Amino acid sequence: EAEVAQSPRYKITEKSQAVAFWCDPISGHATLYWYRQILGQGPELLVQFQDESVVDDSQLPKDRFSAERLKGVDSTLKIQPAELGDSAMYLCASSVPGSNLYEQYFGPGTRLTVT
């Protein structure tokens, strides 16, 4: 069964350093999402792509976070510089665009710890 791939699974970095996460969605899924999940809370959307275009990045802290999906397939989320408050799980999800019945398929996430 096809799955959303993410790497790395775990990342420890020092504050003020740069960090990047990678996501490979399920083949054929044009919509890709990055979520941040703080411990003890539900995921919050950071950015949504439709193919290579950003359709929603209203919750992305653009002074330090950036996301790209250059060829409309895999995607990279970057944080520079990392801050202590960025410690969280970063989830990637993908879906087939269309009706709201479509299911978002989630990857295993990247657990970021900023020290």
Place this chain on the structure above:
Amino acid sequence: AQTVTQSQPEMSVQEAETVTLSCTYDTSESDYYLFWYKQPPSRQMILVIRQEAYKQQNATENRFSVNFQKAAKSFSLKISDSQLGDAAMYFCAYRSWRKLVFGKGTKLTVNP
């Protein structure tokens, strides 16, 4: 803005028993969808069950069923014949045309 509230941070159930997880939401929209997601420890989130707001009939998926009360804006999840593998975080989520909004989750423990 849409909000989703899960009032039970933690719940526990005995194996083979039934448990109900609560969820309420706030919206002014009439067309939307509701979901329950399961997030096992160190594993990816998966969809458990979905409900279209325009449907009056409650959704059912094997041992999982929902009680959807549109006027009360309530969407509870019932797990029957609980199994050890049901232990996980459960998130209620609301979807309109804009985006998916999650509650804070309920941690379910299943006791043998």
